[in-house]
Amino acid sequence: MNHAPLAAEFVKDRPRAQWHDATLWFVRAKRDKAAQSLPEWETLRDCAAQIKAHTQYRLADYLEQFEREATKRGAVVHWARDAAEHNKIVLGLLRNRGVTKLVKSKSMLTEECHLNPYLERNGIEVVDTDLGERIVQLAGEPPSHIVLPAIHKKKEDVGAIFHKFLGTDEGATDPNYLAEAARAHLRAKFVAADAGLTGVNFAIAETGGLVVCTNEGNADLGVSLPKLHIASMGIEKLIPRAADLGVFIRLLARSATGQPITAYTSHFHGPRPGGELHIVLVDNGRTSIRANEDFRRSLNCIRCGACMNTCPVYRRSGGHSYETSVPGPIGSILAPAGDPAKFYSLPQACSLCGSCTDVCPVKIDLHHQLLTWRGELGRKGLISWHKRLGMKLGSFMFRHPAVYRTVGTVARKLTPWLPRSLVYNRFNTWGRQRELPEFPAESFRQQFKRRSREQQR
Amino acid sequence: MPTVGLFIPCYVDQLYPRVGMATVELLEERGYRVEFPTGQTCCGQPMANTGCTAEARPLAERFLELFGKYEYVVAPSGSCVAMVRCHYDEYLAGRPGFEELKAKTFELTEFLVDVAKVDRFSRRFPHRVGLHQSCHGLRELRLGSSSERMVAHYSKAEKLLRMLDGVQLVPLARADECCGFGGTFAVAEEAVSCMMGDDRIHDHESAGAEVITAGDMSCLMHLEGLIRRQHKPLRVMHLAEILAGDKL
Numbered sequence: 001m002n003h004a005p006l007a008a009e010f011v012k013d014r015p016r017a018q019w020h021d022a023t024l025w026f027v028r029a030k031r032d033k034a035a036q037s038l039p040e041w042e043t044l045r046d047c048a049a050q051i052k053a054h055t056q057y058r059l060a061d062y063l064e065q066f067e068r069e070a071t072k073r074g075a076v077v078h079w080a081r082d083a084a085e086h087n088k089i090v091l092g093l094l095r096n097r098g099v100t101k102l103v104k105s106k107s108m109l110t111e112e113c114h115l116n117p118y119l120e121r122n123g124i125e126v127v128d129t130d131l132g133e134r135i136v137q138l139a140g141e142p143p144s145h146i147v148l149p150a151i152h153k154k155k156e157d158v159g160a161i162f163h164k165f166l167g168t169d170e171g172a173t174d175p176n177y178l179a180e181a182a183r184a185h186l187r188a189k190f191v192a193a194d195a196g197l198t199g200v201n202f203a204i205a206e207t208g209g210l211v212v213c214t215n216e217g218n219a220d221l222g223v224s225l226p227k228l229h230i231a232s233m234g235i236e237k238l239i240p241r242a243a244d245l246g247v248f249i250r251l252l253a254r255s256a257t258g259q260p261i262t263a264y265t266s267h268f269h270g271p272r273p274g275g276e277l278h279i280v281l282v283d284n285g286r287t288s289i290r291a292n293e294d295f296r297r298s299l300n301c302i303r304c305g306a307c308m309n310t311c312p313v314y315r316r317s318g319g320h321s322y323e324t325s326v327p328g329p330i331g332s333i334l335a336p337a338g339d340p341a342k343f344y345s346l347p348q349a350c351s352l353c354g355s356c357t358d359v360c361p362v363k364i365d366l367h368h369q370l371l372t373w374r375g376e377l378g379r380k381g382l383i384s385w386h387k388r389l390g391m392k393l394g395s396f397m398f399r400h401p402a403v404y405r406t407v408g409t410v411a412r413k414l415t416p417w418l419p420r421s422l423v424y425n426r427f428n429t430w431g432r433q434r435e436l437p438e439f440p441a442e443s444f445r446q447q448f449k450r451r452s453r454e455q456q457r
Numbered sequence: 458m459p460t461v462g463l464f465i466p467c468y469v470d471q472l473y474p475r476v477g478m479a480t481v482e483l484l485e486e487r488g489y490r491v492e493f494p495t496g497q498t499c500c501g502q503p504m505a506n507t508g509c510t511a512e513a514r515p516l517a518e519r520f521l522e523l524f525g526k527y528e529y530v531v532a533p534s535g536s537c538v539a540m541v542r543c544h545y546d547e548y549l550a551g552r553p554g555f556e557e558l559k560a561k562t563f564e565l566t567e568f569l570v571d572v573a574k575v576d577r578f579s580r581r582f583p584h585r586v587g588l589h590q591s592c593h594g595l596r597e598l599r600l601g602s603s604s605e606r607m608v609a610h611y612s613k614a615e616k617l618l619r620m621l622d623g624v625q626l627v628p629l630a631r632a633d634e635c636c637g638f639g640g641t642f643a644v645a646e647e648a649v650s651c652m653m654g655d656d657r658i659h660d661h662e663s664a665g666a667e668v669i670t671a672g673d674m675s676c677l678m679h680l681e682g683l684i685r686r687q688h689k690p691l692r693v694m695h696l697a698e699i700l701a702g703d704k705l
Contacts (some may be wrong), residue, residue, distance in 0.1 A: 008648035025631070029670065041607040132500065168651075221500065312635045316649050349646060351639030351653070352506065354596035358605035367596075371506065378508030387641065391504045395512035398467070398498040399519065408471040429644045433651040434682030437472045444470040444477035448493050451478070 001079075001342055003349040007317035020152060021315040028149070028309040031359070038250070040302040042349050049245045049363035052300035055238055062205040062238050063281065069208025073270030075277040078457050083113035086282045088089075089415025090115060090197070090230055093121055098229060099124065099194040105219035105386040107131040107199030108303060110284060117312055121246045127189045128226035129218040140166045144319030147305035152318050176323070191447065196222035200233035202248060203279075203303070206241045209269040211277065213252060213262040222267050231268070235281050236290075248302060251361035257305040278327055285338050294372045298333045300362040307356035307366055313349055322346060329366040336373055337411045342351055344356055344382040349372035412439040458488040460525030464562070465535045466674070467499040473674050476664055479701035480533045480565055487573045494523045501548075502540040506640045510547065517548035525554040530562040530574065533697045535594020535672045543674040563689045565697055566672055567600055570613045576620070580702045585621030587666030588614055589657065589680070591673035600672065604632045614672055614696055615640040621699070627664035634660075638679035654683045660690065668692045 009057045011017050035041045036150045055062055067077045079088035086109075094102065102124055106111065116126045116137070128137045132149035136142065140162050143149030150158070155173045158452050162168040202211040211229050212219045223229040239245065253259040283341035308314045319327040324335040324343060347370045356366040361438035368433035377383055399403050415423060416439050424431040442450075462482055483600045484491050498595075501516030514597050520541065524530045551553040569575045575594045590612070594600040601612030618624050637643070637653025658680055661669050669691060671677050677693040684691050692705060 004646050004648070007646060011648040011652050014652070018656075021656070035607050038607075135625075152536070183574035183597075245674070248607050261699050312637065312653050313646065313649050317557065347508075348642070349591070349649075351635050351637055351642045351646075351650070353592040353635035353639070355603070355605055355633075355635065358596055358603045359624050374508030375510045375547075376508075378510060387507055387645075388509060391507050391509035391512045394499075395501075395516065397505055398501070398516050399500055401496050403499045407608050412471060420591065432647060432680070434654075434679065435685060436682065437678055437684040440472065440474050442474060445493065445495060447474045447478055 001323055001343040001345065003071060003317070003321055003323075006323070007313070007349065008319055011316060014268065014311055017316050017318075019154070020318060023151060024309045024315045027257060028306075028359075031255055031306060031309065032040035032258075034254035034258040034260065038254070043326045044247055044251055045361055045363050048251055048302075048361060049300060050440055051239060051247060052362055053246050053297070055158065055240055056236075056296055056299055057132060059235065059238065059290065060438050061237060062240055066203055066205040066208055066238060069133055069206065069282075070279055071208070072269070073208050075270050077209065078283045080280055080281045080284070083282075083285045086113045086232065086280055086284070087115050087118045089280050091124070092231070093228065093230060094119070094195060097194070099228065101125045101127075101189075102195050103127050103129050103193040103222040103226075104133075104197045105148070105199065105214060106133055106224050107197065108143075108325060109199055109234050110197070111143060112284065113232075113282070115232075121134055126237050127186070127193070128216070129186055129189065129216075129222055131179065131216060131280070135161060138162075142325065144327065145233050145305060146303050148204055152320065153368070177238075178307045186419065190221050193222065195222075195226045195228035197230045197232060198223060200231050200237050200279075202239050202241075203222065203233055203237050203246060204242050204245065205238055205376055207269060209242070209267055211245065211249075212266045212268065213249075215257075215259075215263045217254075217264045218403065220264060224272070225270075228278070229268070229271065229275060230278045232280045232282060232301065235283055236301070236346070250390050252302055252304055255306040255359070255361040268356050274348060289334070295333060295337060295369055296420055297338075297364050298330065298366075298369060301330050301334075305360055306359045306361065310355045310359045312353060312355070313351065317349070322349070329370065330364070331364065332375060333369045340377060340380055340382055344377050347371075405445075408443055412441070412443070414438050458490055459528040459635055460490045460492055462524045462530045463491050463492065463493045464500075464524065464530050464532035466532065466534045467703065468537075468678070469533065469674050472678070473695070473705070474676050475694040476635055479695070479697035479703065480531070481703045482535065483565070483569065483697060484531065485622055487569070487575065489573070492527070496523050500537050500540045502544075503640055505540065505547075508539075508639070514548045514656060517545050521549055521552060521555060524562070524661075525558055528561065529568065530558070531565055531568045532562075532622050533565045533672070533695060534674065535564045535591050535600060536600050538562055538594040541595035556657050561641070564594055564595075564598055564600060564672060566613045566617055567702075569597065570616060575617065578617075578620045578700065580700075581622040581637075582618075582699055582705075584667045584705055585625045585627050585652060586699070587627050587629065587661035587664060587669045588612070588618065589661075589669050589671040589676055591671045591676050592633075592635050595633055595670045597619060601633075617700055626685060627661070627666045629660050629664050633662055636680055637675045638676050640675075643679055649682060650679070651677060654679055656690065658683060662689070662691060666691065667674070669696050670694050670696050672696050
């Protein structure tokens with residue numbers, strides 16, 4: 001797997017890539033406006049980063065406290081070491097209660113665990129109820145963005161999908177009409193469901209409560225009709241106190257979409273009367289990321305997606321080019337932690353511009369971690385041989401100034417005399433769309449030396 | 458007056474000698490003695506950014522040996538200075554003289570504003586100028602406020618440019634988006650890199666710029682490569698060239 005060819009494929013349709021870029025830049029601009037509205041924005045970011053760092057250091061204590069408090073409130077807490085265990089726990093809960101129809105609100109964790117195909121193989125109908133997620137589910141695709149799962153689809157694409165699966169009029173693209181059709185379709189699914197599964201935005205150790213943020217209210221509906229509510233969460237979603245919540249709620253929606261707050265911020269403290277609440281705490285590699293001092297801060301992530309919206313590469317290559325459940329800058333740090341050989345190209349899919357680091361509401365030093373990953377991959381031998389050879393030769397040349405000067409002089413003198421077809425050969429990737437610089441007769445050091453001699457005279 | 462150890466990035470040495478000479482002129486006219494340690498080649502950033510840290514290490518060590526003795530080290534590049542100040546720790550932490558080296562190594566515009574305290578130029582540059590904020594200068598060295606952070610606006614490059622008579626800075630739709638150069642990224646992710654460059658050029662063109670300027674010649678090399686291939690009238694000039702009085 002390699003990001004670059006998939007990105008090149010996306011860029012090939014330049015008008016569509018430009019549309020994708022502009023759509024996400026619009027969200028980034030909305031975020032800027034929302035952030036500007038809070039004079040304390042940078043203080044909030046500092047606080048959030050500190051709360052998360054504190055929580056990471058005392059994670060074991062807070063997890064146990066959370067379990068105690070949640071259990072006191074009548075929830076059942078499950079622990080899953082990895083994706084397989086998580087999926088097994090969920091399936092077990094459904095099977096024991098004879099559930100065949102499950103409605104889900106947005107959960108990137110279940111994407112990470114590939115829960116849907118697993119449940120479907122085991123005879124459960126799974127319906128994603130977030131509109132964007134439902135669109136990509138019908139299209140048979142993974143989400144391309146963690147907050148805006150179908151952002152790569154134009155309304156014409158959605159119209160075609162809905163025509164095929166929901167029977168809307170052929171060629172219909174009116175967003176209101178399509179949304180209304182989705183509403184009717186999903187309403188029937190909500191009513192028929194035997195269980196609801198939600199993700200978790202924040203889990204509060206002090207109260208044992210969960211907080212789920214949505215714009216569509218689909219999480220609330222999904223767990224208010226059926227008796228069984230399953231909440232799946234990564235162990236990094238924990239915050240210590242209810243009082244800390246405000247810091248994150250103020251940052252989350254502003255960073256994600258530029259809204260002051262999501263339309264629904266739902267608090268679940270124990271099951272509703274007559275119902276069941278099962279919370280599945282998932283590790284799936286998080287403990288080993290936490291153990292690594294370089295990458296620990298990546299667990300601060302609150303999944304706002306701001307790093308994707310601002311990333312000049314993501315905006316132009318699309319989420320699917322990353323081939324991971326969480327794409328973009330944060331995904332390029334998390335994915336290689338799970339499987340470095342598979343995701344070796346992601347830390348290189350970055351110009352190291354640092355915009356992600358500056359936009360991140362919890363101050364993850366994303367671009368520095370991507371750079372650190374490159375070094376890790378180098379040490380693991382996961383850098384292509386030609387890159388490695390090039391850098392070895394380069395390093396040799398730069399350690400020997402005479403060699404460097406000679407190579408420079410020969411290249412500068414020779415290249416202008418070579419036929420264009422030879423310079424712009426098919427291995428010259430730079431020259432596919434770009435001219436090489438004009439080669440000067442003298443280097444700086446030659447000019448400087450000559451000038452110093454002339455001045456002495 | 459103090460002596461400045463001139464740190465000229467390898468590609469500027471070989472491909473853009475005028476940028477180096479303009480830097481010398483700007484420093485000398487403020488009274489600094491400029492020395493160019495001839496043993497210098499490259500700071501090692503290409504190796505470090507590719508993940509070849511073992512290949513970068515000896516170059517970082519050479520750099521400390523060559524430049525440790527100067528009162529100031531100045532380079533016309535935010536990216537190469539960021540390598541020294543923000544990324545050499547991995548190779549040189551704890552070495553004698555390293556902390557001092559970091560504290561006395563400056564990017565050119567930063568040196569002119571913060572150390573030389575330049576507050577006027579008696580020069581003209583009567584043109585519409587698009588200022589490209591090179592990323593490493595902006596977000597590693599903080600030579601200006603980045604658009605993501607909610608802090609008061611400032612830009613050292615802008616401050617210097619405004620001291621020239623006739624300069625008209627054009628307003629960009631995206632004030633500080635990356636040009637897409639990114640070192641080996643420019644080749645490894647050629648398609649995205651070139652689209653990023655095209656988009657930057659389009660922004661400057663739409664804003665009516667005659668010339669794009671930046672603190673890093675690498676960004677401009679990439680943008681100029683696209684501009685020349687597409688036969689656009691837009692020009693590129695390094696900040697040092699404009700400040701030193703070069704004509705468009």
